Amino acid sequence: MTGDSATVPATDTAALLLGAGVDGGPVDWTRVLRRRSFLELDALARAEALLDGPGSRVLCGPFDRLESPWLAPQEVTPQADDGVVVARGVISGTDAVVLSIEQAFQGGGVGEVSGAKISQALRLAAADSRAGHPVAAVLLLETGGVRLQEANLGLNAVAEICAALLELRPLAPVIGVVAGSVGSFGGLSIATGLCTHVIVTPEARIGLNGPAVIEQEAGVAEFDSTDPALIWAVDGGEQRYRTGLADTLVIDDADAVRDAVRGAVAAGVTPPGRHRSERLDVLDTRLATIDPADPPEPLRLRTLWGQAYEPPPGPAVTSRRGRDVQPHAGATQSSMVPGERGLAWTVALAGAPPQPVIPSVLRADRDDTVFLAVVPDPDNHFYRARQGQVGLTECAALARTLRAITAEDRLREQRRPIVAIVDLPSQAYGRIEEMAGLHQAIAAAVDAADAARVAGHPLVTLVVGKALSGGFLAHGLQAAQILALDDPGVEIHAMHKAAAARITLRTVEQLDELAKSIPPLSYDVRQWATLGFCDGLLTVENADNPTDADVRTVLAAIADAVTRARPGSVDLSNRLDSAQAVKVRAASRAVRDALAAQWPTPR
Amino acid sequence: MRTLQFTFPAVSRAAHRAHVGVVGSGDLEILFEPTGAAGSATVRVRTSVEGFDEVWQATLQRFFARVPLEGSWELNDAAATPALVTLRLQQAAQAAGGGASTPSAPTGTREAS
Known part of the structure; x- marks a missing residue:
């Protein structure tokens, strides 16, 4: 390293993103080597890295053997905890539950059991919070979405997770953390969009459809899934942060992620109407700045929309309608048949x-x-x-x-x-x-x-x-x-x-x-x-x-x-209590009962 | 997926149960519990790869000859190599507090705390 590099301002983006920068101070590249990578931790270690000190407990862990009943019949080896760690503990003095998805198992895909663990834990946190003991939730979202081996049960699990998240959100903060490397895709990206606060690293990605499925459905001209620069320009953690779709950008460092989570938990709940998913004024006015026939480059979106999730500084444009209007040849190719x-x-x-x-x-x-x-x-x-x-x-x-x-x-x-x-x-x-x-x-x-x-x-x-x-x-x-x-x-x-x-x-x-x-x-x-x-x-x-x-x-x-x-109740619990659910969703019901039994009542 | 069952003679005891690993590509998870019939290690392997029964037999036999830890072992495998299987077994034995109580622990195995 030359002497010059030590004098580069800490605002140097690359240095900041790599964790070499100190706010307002000189770049210190040795910090890159000293940090403890959060990305390299497994689901359990990630959860433990966020909870205060010793005393955290894992609920419905591997020895409860709440594994998916649907994988072995399809010749897929199950995992004993179905790939979700539920850890109860304290974050910065507040009772909390961390729901950590193991990205190495089935790409973090949501199945019946893993989904029920997340939704039922959120509901238990909501029940405690309603009773006057707020329990914050931290979701570690590394997932490709619904686990296709459990297709419709996974899809329903996502709907139940969203409803449970929304049940808790007015009572206690729900923090979404997307660190990478899988990112948050598919159904759970919707849950990410519902969170009180979203924390990302530059390695993170958030998106509904992954690049590969877009390329497959719409062609390579629409999305080249082999182009990492394009993928991160669209879905990447920094882009989401710079366009107001994430709240905090941190480097890949366990301490930095923990500090960000602590800050978000301490900030508490967001007032009603102010959550990103409630800001229809922002959604409408932002969309009005885009003419799909001549779309802005991803980088341009940062200035067009701004970093705050507020009505954008960029001007509204007139979008051209009509079946011939498209930005590139074949843009409308689709396997979908209009119904x-x-x-x-x-x-x-x-x-x-x-x-x-x-x-x-x-x-x-x-x-x-x-x-x-x-x-x-x-x-x-x-x-x-x-x-x-x-x-x-x-x-x-x-x-x-x-x-x-x-x-x-x-x-x-x-x-x-x-x-x-x-x-x-x-x-x-x-x-x-x-x-x-x-x-x-x-x-x-x-x-x-x-x-x-x-x-x-x-x-x-x-x-x-x-x-x-x-x-x-x-x-x-979301229907009853x-x-x-x-x-x-x-x-x-x-x-x-x-x-x-x-x-x-x-x-x-x-x-x-x-x-x-x-x-x-x-x-x-x-x-x-x-x-x-x-x-x-x-x-x-x-x-x-x-x-x-x-x-x-x-x-x-x-x-x-x-x-x-x-x-009837205004939640979706009837989907677990119907006569058919008793027969077919026995695993979900077992998760609900076991989690409730193991959920601590310390007071 | 293939399910295999093995039993090996075992003489040493572990203090507690242990869980290591993840069912990720090229990896496996192990659940060990110091329960079951005295004097034996019972092993159930569920593996996504077929056709390696003899390799499993040899890998496990070699391990339990060195670390004859009695109890129940469950291995959920997603195509780990024999070397990684052995490493995970050693980690599980260590985490259970039984990895070093054997007279012939292989060199390279750390003392259990």
């Missing part, structure tokens, strides 16, 4: 033409019931959402509508039922979507749906066609009651079949064969209905063009579901 059932059923059930909130989000009112659907918009300026995918503006429109209904009914004795009509091929797979933070937009929709349910609106979901993955998480899976048509065209899953086969290293035929004995893997709605969260499988004559009799059948089923939801 027509969402519109058909919305019109039929409402008995009147729906009102577009935006062209791809329809609202219809019948008596005191509100119907909401996401439908294809072939002219969508966000060109990756033209086949009915749930994209950025769809989430914003859903969230805005749900918030408006909740606000309108604030003083009503009986809140209006809200029915989500679901026929959507998935969330939108695109580079602009990830750059703009699709996970954050979906978090806004999830937050709004949860808030409506908690406020007392009977939320009912009616699946009339496809209900896939992040799209279903954004629109449908879920109904589905008993029809071969109805498909509920964590990922479409070809991609799921590829990722789990199987052929489509092998996947179909396995699904016969492993219900959460199945694409058949009758198998899905056995998992414990189906509140009605409805037989209709024509699922594409509902007959008058079909409409009567479904309206009656919705009315029944509303009646069941009215006095």
